[in-house]
Amino acid sequence: MPPQTATITINGNTVEARSPEGVTASIPLEKLTKHLAPGRENIEKFILPGGVRFVLSRGETIVWVHQTPPRRWCFKWLAADSPKPFGSEAKYRRVTIALPYVCVLAVFGPGRHGPQLTGKNECFFTNSALKSLDDKMLYPALLNCSKFKTLNGHPLSWICTQYLQRDALMAIPDTNERMSRSLDALVKSLFDTGFNLSSEHNEETSWFSATVAARIDPRIAGIETWEQATGEEGPLFALRIPWLETGFTLGQIVERIFVNQNAQDVKITSVNDLARIVFMQSELARRRPQRKPPETEPSKTTANIEKIF
Amino acid sequence: MERTRANHEAPRMGPAGGGDFNDVADDPAAGQITVSQGVFCESLPLAGETVAGIRERIRENFADLFDMGPAGGEAVSVAVIDGQPVDDNTVVQAGEFLTFVMHAGVKGLAPIPSRRRYRSAGEGD
Numbered sequence: 001m002p003p004q005t006a007t008i009t010i011n012g013n014t015v016e017a018r019s020p021e022g023v024t025a026s027i028p029l030e031k032l033t034k035h036l037a038p039g040r041e042n043i044e045k046f047i048l049p050g051g052v053r054f055v056l057s058r059g060e061t062i063v064w065v066h067q068t069p070p071r072r073w074c075f076k077w078l079a080a081d082s083p084k085p086f087g088s089e090a091k092y093r094r095v096t097i098a099l100p101y102v103c104v105l106a107v108f109g110p111g112r113h114g115p116q117l118t119g120k121n122e123c124f125f126t127n128s129a130l131k132s133l134d135d136k137m138l139y140p141a142l143l144n145c146s147k148f149k150t151l152n153g154h155p156l157s158w159i160c161t162q163y164l165q166r167d168a169l170m171a172i173p174d175t176n177e178r179m180s181r182s183l184d185a186l187v188k189s190l191f192d193t194g195f196n197l198s199s200e201h202n203e204e205t206s207w208f209s210a211t212v213a214a215r216i217d218p219r220i221a222g223i224e225t226w227e228q229a230t231g232e233e234g235p236l237f238a239l240r241i242p243w244l245e246t247g248f249t250l251g252q253i254v255e256r257i258f259v260n261q262n263a264q265d266v267k268i269t270s271v272n273d274l275a276r277i278v279f280m281q282s283e284l285a286r287r288r289p290q291r292k293p294p295e296t297e298p299s300k301t302t303a304n305i306e307k308i309f
Numbered sequence: 310m311e312r313t314r315a316n317h318e319a320p321r322m323g324p325a326g327g328g329d330f331n332d333v334a335d336d337p338a339a340g341q342i343t344v345s346q347g348v349f350c351e352s353l354p355l356a357g358e359t360v361a362g363i364r365e366r367i368r369e370n371f372a373d374l375f376d377m378g379p380a381g382g383e384a385v386s387v388a389v390i391d392g393q394p395v396d397d398n399t400v401v402q403a404g405e406f407l408t409f410v411m412h413a414g415v416k417g418l419a420p421i422p423s424r425r426r427y428r429s430a431g432e433g434d
Contacts, residue, residue, distance in 0.1 A: 072392025096392035
């Protein structure tokens with residue numbers, strides 16, 4: 001009695017699939033493993049930028065978790081007497097404030113050359129260095145880190161990157177350089193550009209305004225008291241502030257990102273699933289080198305794939 | 310507002326500057342400063358140099374990591390030590406954290422309805 005399922009044989013570096021009817025196809029083992037983990041190819045060869053603490057991926061979505069240690073920062077912040085809350089007529093001043101650990105979650109999705117930065121990146125505070133995915137994350141008391149009216153489908157703390165020159169970043173052909181430069185541009189966009197009240201007008205609010213409104217600590221009653229406390233207490237006082245809790249761990253936030261990005265791993269639940277990949281990839285490889293015009297009829301193998309499974 | 314710190318006129322010399330080896334043994338970090346811009350951060354033996362000198366050294370040696378703008382041109386970034394802007398004559402001491410900040414550009418320039426803005430930034434990625 002013939003077998004009811006396909007069989008997979010790995011011989012050296014070659015994977016062979018045999019259908020229940022006896023049809024066979026083979027591909028290099030490397031091709032199969034790459035297909036099982038799309039978006040992750042060559043990631044083990046990357047030189048990660050300093051501060052990247054975790055690299056997590058699902059399907060073609062990759063999240064880099066970057067952490068900056070506590071220190072005094074010099075920001076360009078909306079001035080109290082600014083004639084406009086944001087936009088070209090807004091007026092800024094420099095402020096020096098201490099921040100705790102700042103975590104930037106850079107979200108990469110599929111692009112022309114491979115993974116590319118999406119516009120759905122997030123920012124959080126923590127009061128200690130990241131140690132595991134179970135660490136609890138805190139909302140960042142920063143302007144332009146947006147809070148949305150509804151959580152469903154939205155980031156928890158969105159970094160507005162509307163004016164990030166992402167087209168130039170996407171055009172970098174080398175994946176390692178593209179991802180590093182994209183993270184650099186994201187971090188510069190967050191810390192170096194002017195902080196204003198755009199989130200208060202375009203989203204529900206910013207996590208700075210939400211934190212001030214929650215009255216978590218008199219030192220964070222406004223930017224002026226924050227500056228004063230930084231001057232008087234030094235850069236580490238920010239680690240003792242009870243920043244607003246997200247209620248999520250780092251792992252749960254990354255899981256939310258994967259869900260919102262509709263990121264899915266290739267699900268392999270049976271030998272037939274594996275065999276289907278081998279047949280498809282074998283057929284694609286058979287067509288590619290010959291550069292023939294498209295066939296008017298499916299080949300015998302292609303036609304059989306759906307019939308077999 | 311920029312300021313120059315007067316107490317930095319007589320820089321301590323570390324290994325990069327040819328100082329006393331015993332001093333170095335007492336303080337392993339002597340001579341090193343941390344230079345940061347964006348995501349890139351390096352510990353470099355540049356203590357005792359002015360900010361202007363450090364800009365030049367970086368142009369010569371680390372242009373692949375840091376953007377100092379063209380030589381002889383106007384500085385494209387603000388030098389910041391411990392959260393305070395400093396001018397190009399400031400001497401950077403061993404152990405200090407020097408950041409070059411590009412205080413150009415703003416966030417959320419145009420008043421776009423939230424849903425559309427969010428979509429324009431990421432939809433379809």
